[in-house]
Amino acid sequence: METAPGVRIRDLTVVYNTPMGELPAVSGVDLTLTPGTITGVVGESGSGKSTLALSLLNAVQPPGRISGGSVEIDGLGDVVRLRGEELRQARGRKVGYVFQAAQNSLNPLKTIGKQLLDLGRSHDVADPRALVRDAKDLLARMGLDGARVLDSHQHELSGGMRQRVGIMLALVLNAKVVVLDEPTTALDMITQATILRIIREVHEERALTTLVITHDVGAVAEVADALAVMYGGRIVEHGPIADVLGAPAHPYTQGLIRAIPRLSGDISQARALPGRPPTLGTLPAAGCVFRERCALRMEICETVEPAPVTCGGRTVACHAAGHSLAPVKRKEYV
Amino acid sequence: MTRGAAITRRVAGHLARGVVMIWVVATVSFFIIREIPGDPVQGMYESLLQKGMSPQQAERATAVLYGFLPKGTLWDQYVGYMGSLLHGDLGQSLSTPGVQVTHLIGAAASWTVLPVLAGTLLSFLLGVTMGVYAAIRRSGKLGDLLALSGSLLHGIPVYVIGLLLTAIFATLWPILPSGGPVDVDYVPGLNPGYIGSLLYHAVLPVVTYTLASYGGWILAMKSNVVxxxxxxxxxxxxxxxxxxxxxxxxxxRNAILPLFTILALSIGMLFGGSIFIEEIFNYPGLGLLLVNSISSRDYALMGGTFLIITVGIVVANIVADLLYTVIDPRVRSGGTA
Structure with missing residues (x-):
């Protein structure tokens, strides 16, 4: 079996052109997806996570554009440099994308089967029958009657079924890098659990490198190996999921986890994070983007943006957390 | 229920509704013509009596003209009129005595349908194609220019376009005929000279019609595509x-879908002719026929023309609805018609 490709995002900056000038939605993000793992990206609305996901296909929509940095994918090179036909062929074939609101990601006028054949024709698939067979297999793995689904129009399928069709279309060309943008949003709990199980299974079966974007920490905890937390267009914490969720180092991650209500225990133990996430226009020009809502705010946070510090597989960008992480660092190296 | 049976039911429902609509319009126009102040039917009957006809003769002559008896109760007359309608008899023209209304309408229709149909289809194709480009290039110069051309042409009345084109291509730079449907030198029939002359004379009316309706299509298509x-x-x-x-x-395909209703309706409307274009280019079409029938108070012809327009629109509506079951899968499986 071929090995899963690695993905290295380096110093990626994406700006949106607004009446107030070009404002960064993603600023200087570094993120490495280890081959064969599922990386989750969580963050509030407007934290730049969907923009980050679109960058993996160099598909940031106007008025946005990638203004700097690179996205290296093994076997594909720097996606940011790809143009025209090269870029089109990479999309779908090398990088599968499950769309945010996948319920609406299908052409309402064509059957799923015809859209599948359009996909095959676009990527010069030599044997359409094999493609249909693969599609039916995938749909069957996801608990659907492949023949019936391929013969259906979008409006004849439920939300959960459409979501699975979206996943099938992202996987059927055997893309090794798969990006799922909010794959379970707007689905009921049972369907969510099913979709997450399918993602995990197919991921392992096919040796994929997967990126899951979500605002649902619970959903990502089910599937991911690593977790990246985004805030204000930056990755504030990144590491193995058990570490990040079990011992969050960044005050924002800590706040996020405290805000999750537990099934057991007192509901009043859940603490909402005070304040609002920044928008493109309210991002501070200098200093830490999180300081307005931060309990550990220090003088240095006003002027100096905290650089990401890596130790023990965990990366954190916080002046305050740097102190608490320091002992861990010593323990490892002494 | 099977898909086939559902479609049959749908078609049957549409046809039944269409027949009812045509019947309602025929009834309304019968009573309107019958109730016009000064009652033309009664007036004609009386003037024939004054000319020295016997009551029976005058009655028959009037009946021939209007398709119903001037005597008897309104109800009897109505039944008589509906009876002859069912036989396809619209009565005889007043202004051209002795000629069946159906014959006049048929002759005029052949002059109207082709140019207006060609103009409608051409403007649709042109407007829709340009609409797509106007939408895709909407932030560039080309898009601005196309949208502007749409607004401009949409705003200019059709007769201004017609007169302008005539002034340019028939007077200033006379390369096209200024009017008439065909040169009288040619023998009507399927010979190259006659057909060539027909096409030659059709250029200006078709271009006028195309330009006049192009603006609406491009603007509608642009907003759909966006x-x-x-x-x-x-x-x-x-x-x-x-x-x-x-x-x-x-x-x-997704953007053009809503435009098919409008296209079907404009094709239905073409049986009303295009009065301005036919007037400017001296085309003996349905529009001109309707205007002439009104000015010469030819009520039988008027009623017949209205009826043809109604039938055209009703049929176009049915065709549009059935067309959607073919091109839009969401309508097809909508089940209940």
């Missing part, structure tokens, strides 16, 4: 790496 461009499935198709041509077809 709306579909914002739909998630277009971005999704691009992210799946579909070829540009295929994405374009997804876009165009």
């Amino acid at each position: 709306a579909v461009l914002g739909d998630d499935f277009i971005l999704a198709a691009e992210l799946r790496g579909l070829k540009r041509g295929i994405v374009f077809r997804y876009l165009a």
